[in-house]
Amino acid sequence: MSDTRSQLKQIAIEQIRRRTLHAASFRELGKVAGIKSSSVHYHFENRDALLLELVKDYEQDFFIRLEQRCHELSDPGQQLQQLAALFLLSQQSQYQCLCLAFAAAGDETNDQQRAAVEQFLQRLETWISAVLARAADHADSAPQLARVILSALEGALLLDRDQPQAPRLNAVSQWLTTLIRSHSDQQPETL
Amino acid sequence: MSDTRSQLKQIAIEQIRRRTLHAASFRELGKVAGIKSSSVHYHFENRDALLLELVKDYEQDFFIRLEQRCHELSDPGQQLQQLAALFLLSQQSQYQCLCLAFAAAGDETNDQQRAAVEQFLQRLETWISAVLARAADHADSAPQLARVILSALEGALLLDRDQPQAPRLNAVSQWLTTLIRSHSDQQPETL
DNA sequence: GTCTATACTCAGATAGAC
DNA sequence: GTCTATCTGAGTATAGAC
CATH class of the missing domain: 1.10.357.10 (Tetracycline Repressor, domain 2)
Structure with a gap:
């Protein structure tokens, strides 16, 4: 189930619930996960889909x-x-x-x-x-x-x-x- | 009471209450008021103060x-x-x-x-x-x-x-x- | 009071190398 | 899968002309 993908989802949830929806940017998700935001795009079509x-x-x-x-x-x-x-x-x-x-x-x-x-x-x-x-x-x-x-x-x-x-x-x-x-x-x- | 200043405050309130805090940016306030964001800075020290x-x-x-x-x-x-x-x-x-x-x-x-x-x-x-x-x-x-x-x-x-x-x-x-x-x-x- | 110009940062998204 | 590089647009803020 694609470790990175589910990890990114978990990070996104944390950002939204602890901060705001706004804080769940591809850049931020990537930063926390240790990859570039362009790599996040590999896992999700776009932000709205995520x-x-x-x-x-x-x-x-x-x-x-x-x-x-x-x-x-x-x-x-x-x-x-x-x-x-x-x-x-x-x-x-x-x-x-x-x-x-x-x-x-x-x-x-x-x-x-x-x-x-x-x-x-x-x-x-x-x-x-x-x-x-x-x-x-x-x-x-x-x-x-x-x-x-x-x-x-x-x-x-x-x-x-x-x-x-x-x-x-x-x-x-x-x-x-x-x-x-x-x-x-x-x-x-x-x- | 500085017409523009209170107008900007009114616009800011509308943005926050109808949309989000995030939507009340100096750029947006200026756009609605018909002035540049740099002019908004004349009326308020910074966004946090507003x-x-x-x-x-x-x-x-x-x-x-x-x-x-x-x-x-x-x-x-x-x-x-x-x-x-x-x-x-x-x-x-x-x-x-x-x-x-x-x-x-x-x-x-x-x-x-x-x-x-x-x-x-x-x-x-x-x-x-x-x-x-x-x-x-x-x-x-x-x-x-x-x-x-x-x-x-x-x-x-x-x-x-x-x-x-x-x-x-x-x-x-x-x-x-x-x-x-x-x-x-x-x-x-x-x- | 308002403008232009500018600096810097952050955002989403894509192309193409590896 | 991940990278670099790049584009576009939006954000805060400042300097200095008018």
Whole structure:
């Protein structure tokens, strides 16, 4: 699977998530990988093609990890916490959400890339909504609440950039637990 | 107040909020204003100085508008709705939050600028928290809930970029009304 | 205040040698 | 696969003419 190629993709992801989309230039990728930018062009048709590939990979990887974590969990509240844990882990590693970085880049992305980002967001919204629907009597409001939760998680991750204590993301994570508690019957044991 | 200077600042704000921080280059500002980039340098020491000025202006303008809207409102629920309305208006005009654009720009900003952004965020958090504290019995959780609300509003605004229907931001706005309803005694009249 | 001219750097992309 | 060399265009910034 072409070692250099996948290495370049990994470097690109790091640049985007730790810095900005803009920072993932062919020159920079080459510099980090120890080759010239012209050699990077050998592995990818152009920059836009690479970026699109990254978004699609990201969606795959994200949901694989999410499902792995929720795999043997039946409680909706615990599943939501796993999602929050994924965001908290990301924050601790000083990683942004790749898709949010794309969203923030605005017209520096093309239509295909924007569509791929939107697909990721809607898939995650759908996932959250399905979890909520199983949690309580709020089956009607689940899609709406899912949008709020996604917005809060993504917003908090971005706002807590350079904030080691992650005050916003922790607040969101904590809020999620209270949300589920009021939606389901079970009592919390130890917090 | 130097017409050209304030015009350049206005153009810069538009570039950042409609596109990205990156799009607010001296060349671009000059092009839109009809002068050369070297002439832009006459009005601002350098780009970083301009950007810092913009963030400080933004904080001022934002809270002036917010206070104007809440001026003769005593109900906390209505005040929160005015905040949401500000975000919805922004979305309709296809404007991002300037501070979120800075946050997303990561290391393309300097320490001073990041500090100014963080100051804006904390001031808004404090404002929301104060409103919440007056709303109900949740005085303890007000600061935490304020962080969730701010994250949700900012996140939704960014996620709904290029989404004319603004599904996330509308969901957040609606969620805010239910929040207050359950926190206060009064019944909603007409939505 | 604005211009031209210039210096330097960075970006994407391609041609052709090895 | 990677290199050098090159083109084009964009960015910050400065010096000095008008």
